[in-house]
Amino acid sequence: MSPEGVGKDRVPHCGQNIEKGHNYEYLSLSELQPASCLILIAKVVVRGLLRSGKGEDMLLVRRCMWLWYDWRAAAIADDEGTILDDEQWDGFLDQRSVVARLECIAAGGLTPEARTLLERFPDALPRVHGESDLPQADWPLPSQKAQQAVDQAAIAMATLGVAQAAGDPDRRLEHLMRASDEMRSTFITMEARLVEWVGLFLPEARFGADRSALGKTVSEAESLEHLSKTLDVSMPPVGPGKSEWKSLKEWGQSVSVFRGQLDRLENAIRNLSEQHLPSLSALLGPLLAARLCVEAHGRMRLARLPAGTLQVLGAEKAFFNHLKTGAPPPKHGHIFMHPWISRSPRWVRGKISRTVAAKASIAAKIDAFEGEPWGEQEMRELEQKVEDIRQAHSSPPSRRG
Amino acid sequence: MARGNNRRRSMLSWAVMKDGRTLWTLNAVPKTTVYGESLRNFSGTEFRRWDPTRSKLGAALVRTRRAPELLLPEEGTTVLYLGAGHGTSISHLHDHLCGAENDLSGRLVAVDLAPRCLRELTHMAKSRPGLVPVLGDARKHAAWGVLLPRKVNWLFQDVAQAGQVDIFIAACRRFLERNGTGLLSLKAASERWTGEGEEALFTSVEQTLESSGFEVEERIELAGYEDNHVLFAVRKLE
Numbered sequence: 001m002s003p004e005g006v007g008k009d010r011v012p013h014c015g016q017n018i019e020k021g022h023n024y025e026y027l028s029l030s031e032l033q034p035a036s037c038l039i040l041i042a043k044v045v046v047r048g049l050l051r052s053g054k055g056e057d058m059l060l061v062r063r064c065m066w067l068w069y070d071w072r073a074a075a076i077a078d079d080e081g082t083i084l085d086d087e088q089w090d091g092f093l094d095q096r097s098v099v100a101r102l103e104c105i106a107a108g109g110l111t112p113e114a115r116t117l118l119e120r121f122p123d124a125l126p127r128v129h130g131e132s133d134l135p136q137a138d139w140p141l142p143s144q145k146a147q148q149a150v151d152q153a154a155i156a157m158a159t160l161g162v163a164q165a166a167g168d169p170d171r172r173l174e175h176l177m178r179a180s181d182e183m184r185s186t187f188i189t190m191e192a193r194l195v196e197w198v199g200l201f202l203p204e205a206r207f208g209a210d211r212s213a214l215g216k217t218v219s220e221a222e223s224l225e226h227l228s229k230t231l232d233v234s235m236p237p238v239g240p241g242k243s244e245w246k247s248l249k250e251w252g253q254s255v256s257v258f259r260g261q262l263d264r265l266e267n268a269i270r271n272l273s274e275q276h277l278p279s280l281s282a283l284l285g286p287l288l289a290a291r292l293c294v295e296a297h298g299r300m301r302l303a304r305l306p307a308g309t310l311q312v313l314g315a316e317k318a319f320f321n322h323l324k325t326g327a328p329p330p331k332h333g334h335i336f337m338h339p340w341i342s343r344s345p346r347w348v349r350g351k352i353s354r355t356v357a358a359k360a361s362i363a364a365k366i367d368a369f370e371g372e373p374w375g376e377q378e379m380r381e382l383e384q385k386v387e388d389i390r391q392a393h394s395s396p397p398s399r400r401g
Numbered sequence: 402m403a404r405g406n407n408r409r410r411s412m413l414s415w416a417v418m419k420d421g422r423t424l425w426t427l428n429a430v431p432k433t434t435v436y437g438e439s440l441r442n443f444s445g446t447e448f449r450r451w452d453p454t455r456s457k458l459g460a461a462l463v464r465t466r467r468a469p470e471l472l473l474p475e476e477g478t479t480v481l482y483l484g485a486g487h488g489t490s491i492s493h494l495h496d497h498l499c500g501a502e503n504d505l506s507g508r509l510v511a512v513d514l515a516p517r518c519l520r521e522l523t524h525m526a527k528s529r530p531g532l533v534p535v536l537g538d539a540r541k542h543a544a545w546g547v548l549l550p551r552k553v554n555w556l557f558q559d560v561a562q563a564g565q566v567d568i569f570i571a572a573c574r575r576f577l578e579r580n581g582t583g584l585l586s587l588k589a590a591s592e593r594w595t596g597e598g599e600e601a602l603f604t605s606v607e608q609t610l611e612s613s614g615f616e617v618e619e620r621i622e623l624a625g626y627e628d629n630h631v632l633f634a635v636r637k638l639e
Contacts (some may be wrong), residue, residue, distance in 0.1 A: 070547045106537075106544040130546040141550040151508070151533045154548055161524045161536035165516030382628055 066134055067124035069114035071101045071150060073140045076121050081137030085120065086111040092146045098153035099160075169276040172299040173237060176272065177294045180265040182374050187258040195220065204233040215259060218252025218383055279363035279374035283382065284338055284356070291334050292360070303368030310364070311335060311357035335360070340386045348393045352386050413462070416497045417451075418443070423495065424451035424459055426496035428439050430528045435492040453626045456490040457559055457586045460626035465634075472634060473497060474555030477505035481553050481576050483539040484612065485511035485566070487521045490531065494557075499531035505629055507531050510548055514538055527549060539568055544577055552578040559586040565592060565605050569612050577637045583615065589629040591612035603631050614639040 065084070065262055066073045075086035089112070092098055101111055105128060110118065114126060127134050142150065165171065194214060195207055201224055208213055221227035224239045240248060266287065273286035278300060280289035295313050297303035307312070312319050314333030322329040330352035336342055341353050359382050407420040415429040425441070425448035434440060438450045453460040462469045469599045472481045476498055485491050491511050498507035512535045513519055522534035535545045539560050556577050569585045577583055587606055589599040607617050615635040623630040 068420045070550065102547065105547055108543065114460060127549065128543060128547065130542065132575065147508075147550070150548060154533050154535055155526050158519050158526075158536045162516045162519045179459055395427075 025258065049173055065121055065124040067114060067117055067121065067126040068129060068134055068137070068139050069111055069117075070129035070139075070142070071098065071105055071111065072119045072142055072146055074111065074113035075137075075140055076124050077135060077137045077139075079135055081135040083137060083139075085117060086140050087116050088140060089113055092142075092149045095149070095153050098149055102150070102157060102351045104152060147262075169272060170293065173269070173272055173276060173290050174294045176265060176269045180262065180269060183202050183258065183262050183265060187255070187262055190251070190255050190258060191215065193250055197251065198227070201236055201238075201248075202228055202231060202233050203236065205231045212259070215252045215255030219249060219256050221252075223247065235368055236389055251373070276369045277364070279366045279378075280360060282373070282379055283360055283363045284335070288334065288337050291337075292364075295334060300370045302367045305361065305364075307354075307358040307361035310361050312355055340383070344386075344390060345393075345396070348389055351389050351393070355385055355389065356382065396398055406639070409550060412523070414473055414497055415492045417462075417493075417564070418448060419462075419469070422463065424453065424462055424493075425449065426451055426493045427500070429496045429499065429501045431501075433528070435525065436489050448494070451493045452489070455631060456493065457623060457627055458490040458557065458584070459493065460623045461584070461586075461621045461632045461634075464621050464623065464626070466618060466621075469580070471618075474582070476500070476524065476620075477507045478555065479508040479510070479549065479551070479553050479555070480555040481521065481572070482509060482511045482547060483556070483558040483572060485522055485534065486518050487514040487558065488518075488522065488525050490557075490559075492525060492529070495529050495532050499529065503529075503531035508533060510535060510545075512539055512545060514535055539572065546575065549576055550600075552576055552581070554578050554581040555584075556581065557586075558585045561588045563591055565591060566609055570610070570615075573615070573637055574633075579637055580639065581637050583635045583637060585610075585633045585635065586639065587631050587633065589631070599629060610635055 027102050034399040038389045039126035044294040064079050066077050066079075068077060072092050073086060073088040076084045078084060089101075104111060110126060118124060118126060131137070191211060191214070195211060197205075198214070198218060199205060205228075217230055218227060221230060224245060225235055228235050239245075270286040272280075273293075275283045277293055281291070283289075284292075291300055292310065292313060293302050296305055296310075301364075302310070312330050312333045313335070316333075318327075318330035319333075321327050332341055335353050335357055336349075338356065340356060341349050344352055359378075363378075366372070366374060410418065410420045412418050413424075418425045418427075420443075425443070428440065428449045431447050432440070434449065435503075436452075436455065438452055438455075441448055441450065451459045454461045456604060462472055465472060471520050474494075474497075478498070480494070480498060482491060482494065488511070491509065495507075495509055498509055499505055500507075509530055510533045511520065511522055514537065516536060519534055519536045522532070526532045526534050533548060535548065537545045537557070553576055556573060558565070558572060560568060562568075564587070565587055569606045573581075573583045578588070579591065580636075587603065589602055590600055595602065599611065603620070607620060610617050614637065616638055617633055619634045621632040623632055
């Protein structure tokens with residue numbers, strides 16, 4: 001059902017649509033429908049006649065033929081399983097052609113041998129090896145040598161499929177997102193320790209809200225004295241030992257390195273998210289769009305979620321508590337990070353998050369099914385709507401209701 | 402507790418050994434471990450410990466009330482394994498089925514949907530000829546069915562997804578020979594919760610299997626090794 005090359009489905013494996021990168025033409029089974037339908041109808045009629053006892057002389061009419069094929073051979077047999085004709089391919093030593101044939105069969109196509117036979121017997125019903133309606137027959141099964149060749153090809157196909165999994169933006173986004181989460185939590189702890197550590201030796205130093213340069217300052221200071229001058233505070237009577245100072249300085253270095261890494265990670269998320277989820281990124285910002293996609297386990301799954309689920313994605317604990325105990329349901333999940341919601345008065349947050357989630361759900365569907373992406377204009381429209389809600393409910397609701 | 406010399410040591414097959422309560426398989430690739438299991442020499446031959454907490458097949462071999470040999474395929478045959486995972490069970494099965502450098506010319510077709518799992522399996526296939534990893538959906542037979550020109554005598558399924566039984570029945574109909582052994586590892590948590598409990602689910606699965614042309618030979622509870630799991634050993638009648 002999903003369009004080709006979308007989200008998880010982009011990973012080609014032999015169960016899915018595979019890019020047509022080889023020479024075989026595909027002859028889809030649907031093109032054969034009219035002929036095979038007629039034969040099926042004829043078959044049913046003949047069987048009916050046989051059952052009703054009138055069909056002794058009808059046996060002559062019963063001419064249903066089967067075209068059996070696998071990756072290297074094809075054969076024509078009648079209903080009794082007598083082989084009438086077969087065609088075999090002997091070039092199975094070339095791994096690339098074997099892979100191409102396996103892919104062709106996986107995509108529901110016919111092999112060249114099968115097509116040759118179908119030209120000779122246009123009435124035959126093509127069936128790949130193993131299908132249940134084929135009659136019992138002595139099909140030309142592969143030799144041991146051919147079997148080994150196909151095993152090697154299967155391994156090559158699996159290796160290729162694994163390698164192509166790296167092209168899946170959902171998986172890449174997930175690694176980036178989780179890495180950034182882990183790095184952020186480490187960074188915050190380390191930065192807090194740095195502030196405490198420096199504060200122990202320089203009690204007069206005040207860093208206030210802006211700690212961003214502290215890591216760099218500490219890492220660039222040659223000694224505590226140098227640092228105290230940079231921070232413009234007086235030297236304390238007790239200072240750190242030589243190795244102790246070195247550890248402190250290196251801690252400062254790590255903090256400043258981590259800060260840079262974190263910025264680069266988030267930039268990478270922004271870039272990928274804007275490519276992979278253009279509409280949702282335009283609407284909610286790339287970081288929030290990426291988080292929703294990761295939480296939903298992929299773009300395609302995100303697109304299939306209803307707006308109500310998208311609204312509470314990330315608030316699972318509160319949501320299931322609501323289902324279990326009847327507590328009030330959560331109004332917002334990750335979507336709360338958006339300033340339209342987190343910066344709005346408490347009493348309109350639920351209304352706004354409902355509106356935003358509904359639009360975000362449409363945007364996710366546009367992204368997943370690769371439609372015309374939304375941009376600035378749609379974002380402004382939604383912003384206006386959010387503003388209208390705020391205006392309409394400018395004061396908190398009365399408690400007496 | 403008397404240990405050591407009093408341990409009962411028995412061979413379940415040419416390569417699988419039961420030593421007291423632990424299982425070992427003759428290592429087809431000497432001196433290498435697959436998932437960090439221990440290696441040990443038993444009178445000159447190296448065996449790998451088969452950890453029943455990591456492998457449902459291993460757990461079933463420990464837990465079964467019948468002869469454990471009945472759960473193993475005949476060596477040197479072709480078998481089908483659906484839901485291969487990271488290859489823990491697969492590696493031991495390969496030891497038994499193929500031996501070093503595939504001396505016994507067995508074939509182990511291992512299907513899994515996840516590229517992450519196949520990464521390990523394709524790596525393992527390099528050192529273990531006879532193992533054929535397939536990246537594909539266990540339900541989409543058309544995609545990989547041509548790899549099995551003949552029906553197999555032994556089929557194992559361990560896919561943790563809803564509709565496990567239907568997948569198993571469909572796979573057995575197409576790939577399992579008459580009188581062949583099918584092993585279904587059923588994860589209760591993957592099925593839709595009916596509110597009647599696990600026991601009811603397992604019983605209903607057993608009935609479904611019986612009515613679909615299988616004889617349920619044994620129902621092995623894996624609780625303790627793998628919670629909420631039961632392994633059904635069935636024989637195909639039709």
